[in-house]
Amino acid sequence: MNNQKPLLDDLNLFCAVVRKQSFAATAQELGVSNAFVSKRIAVLEQTLGVRLLHRTTRKVALTDHGTVVHQWAQRIREDVDQLGEAISQKGAAPRGLLRLCTSSGFGRNRVAPAISKLALEYPELELQLELLDRPVDLIAEGFHLDIRVGQVQEPHLIARRIAANQRVLCAAPAYLEQHGTPRRLAELAQHRCIAIRERDQDVGRWKLSGPAGEEAVRVRGPLSTNNGELVHQWAIDGHGIILRSIWDVGRSLADGSLVRVLPEYQQQADVWAIYPARLGTSANVRVCVQFLEAWLAGL
Numbered sequence: 001m002n003n004q005k006p007l008l009d010d011l012n013l014f015c016a017v018v019r020k021q022s023f024a025a026t027a028q029e030l031g032v033s034n035a036f037v038s039k040r041i042a043v044l045e046q047t048l049g050v051r052l053l054h055r056t057t058r059k060v061a062l063t064d065h066g067t068v069v070h071q072w073a074q075r076i077r078e079d080v081d082q083l084g085e086a087i088s089q090k091g092a093a094p095r096g097l098l099r100l101c102t103s104s105g106f107g108r109n110r111v112a113p114a115i116s117k118l119a120l121e122y123p124e125l126e127l128q129l130e131l132l133d134r135p136v137d138l139i140a141e142g143f144h145l146d147i148r149v150g151q152v153q154e155p156h157l158i159a160r161r162i163a164a165n166q167r168v169l170c171a172a173p174a175y176l177e178q179h180g181t182p183r184r185l186a187e188l189a190q191h192r193c194i195a196i197r198e199r200d201q202d203v204g205r206w207k208l209s210g211p212a213g214e215e216a217v218r219v220r221g222p223l224s225t226n227n228g229e230l231v232h233q234w235a236i237d238g239h240g241i242i243l244r245s246i247w248d249v250g251r252s253l254a255d256g257s258l259v260r261v262l263p264e265y266q267q268q269a270d271v272w273a274i275y276p277a278r279l280g281t282s283a284n285v286r287v288c289v290q291f292l293e294a295w296l297a298g299l
Helices: 008-020 023-030 034-048 064-088 104-121 173-179 185-190 228-236 246-255 283-297
Strands: 053-055 060-062 096-102 125-131 145-149 157-163 166-171 205-210 213-218 242-245 271-276
Touching: 008 023, 008 034, 008 060, 008 064, 023 034, 060 064, 096 104, 096 283, 104 125, 104 145, 104 228, 104 246, 104 283, 125 283, 145 283, 157 283, 166 173, 166 246, 185 205, 185 213, 228 242, 228 246, 242 246, 271 283
Parallel strands: 096 125, 096 145
Antiparallel strands: 053 060, 145 271, 157 271, 166 242, 205 213
């Protein structure tokens, strides 16, 4: 490596390329040209004296050297962010980038309105919200915060419960009139159930707590998806029984378009704020988590 030092802007750009796995997608996100992205990555490689990316016509992938540089680049970016936050804690408002993610339905209906309000209160925060119905690797994908409904299984992350929630079984009255109402959990195996491929769900296997403790049942049906809003609508349309969060189906239960099935059973699915341990003292993360906790409590 020569005596030149890599520019922070180039490290930021490099991390964006790794996250998007594409020069074109990175250019579109940042509002620059493909040629600019390619040129700056080439400059970074020249500065470091190593090849960072394998380039193909469809995507880019990290080389061994690129993996090391990416890990250091993320640490450097976080240290710079925390430097700004440490200064902001001395009297200035939170500022800088905060990347957060959550699932699509919960994100659109609960988190997005809260982020809109948060942005008005803290105009120096740059808030990037991504809706992802898949498991997320916070550190590898460069997220500062994950707002998750359901289980938390990563011991290396900090998890703070910000709202109580449970999933319940429900179906449309028309479906129950045609197919009957199950009286025991095991009877769900003979019913049309609409499965959803959520982050914490074992697809086709529902585990619930009831009078006899925790029980599990294997379910199936002609419809499945990874989108909770579609599952909700399909249930209203009479296609089968669903297991959905109270925050999602509460209004449908209130207006009668859905009714509870086996109401003595439920699945705990609290809302959690999850973030890397090194961001435990981050002012931006703290402000966002506290704001979301208060927002969800007021709904």
